[in-house]
Amino acid sequence: DQQVKQNSPSLSVQEGRISILNCDYTNSMFDYFLWYKKYPAEGPTFLISISSIKDKNEDGRFTVFLNKSAKHLSLHIVPSQPGDSAVYFCAAFHSGNTPLVFGKGTRLSVIA
């Protein structure tokens, strides 16, 4: 049962352009959503989060948008840089102490 879905396994973007990574979820109990970045041979690194009471959270080049009615969130990276090339995982949990549930990840390649 895939509660968190990332339907695009990969994405290629030119340096300087916007990267948009998408994520859908099915569990309406989720109230926190997070994005993690993972380089090869490293563990996932927390990037940015958003709670269900907000629809946008911004941190530098990274912005997460949440559309609760569509059960959809997205991560925007502007401008994209070659160092952003990694696998990006969407994750969600319910603050009643359920663990993080991850999507399958999207591999972002930023081309110089």
Next chain:
Amino acid sequence: EPEVTQTPSHQVTQMGQEVILRCVPISNHLYFYWYRQILGQKVEFLVSFYNNEISEKSEIFDDQFSVERPDGSNFTLKIRSTKLEDSAMYFCASSEDRGNYGYTFGSGTRLTVV
């Protein structure tokens, strides 16, 4: 910056053998987790640990698995009798609270069962 440390980085073991994967969470964190990622698949939750006991576990975490916090710093995952399908990257994570600000993950242990 505080880190979650995992050892070893790579473990090769024969099927049926016991393995212990070790983790040192961030010192002021209260919640501890094990996740795994089979090659090419998603990161899957195994178990969470709080206040010296398991708070939640997944279907994957069967009787072959156990966790322990033997002293004030280490958090271990034991697999009693490894199977080929246990081959995966195992990630330890810790968090200060229930995760509102994200878990901190270690770099993982690659377990290869032959």
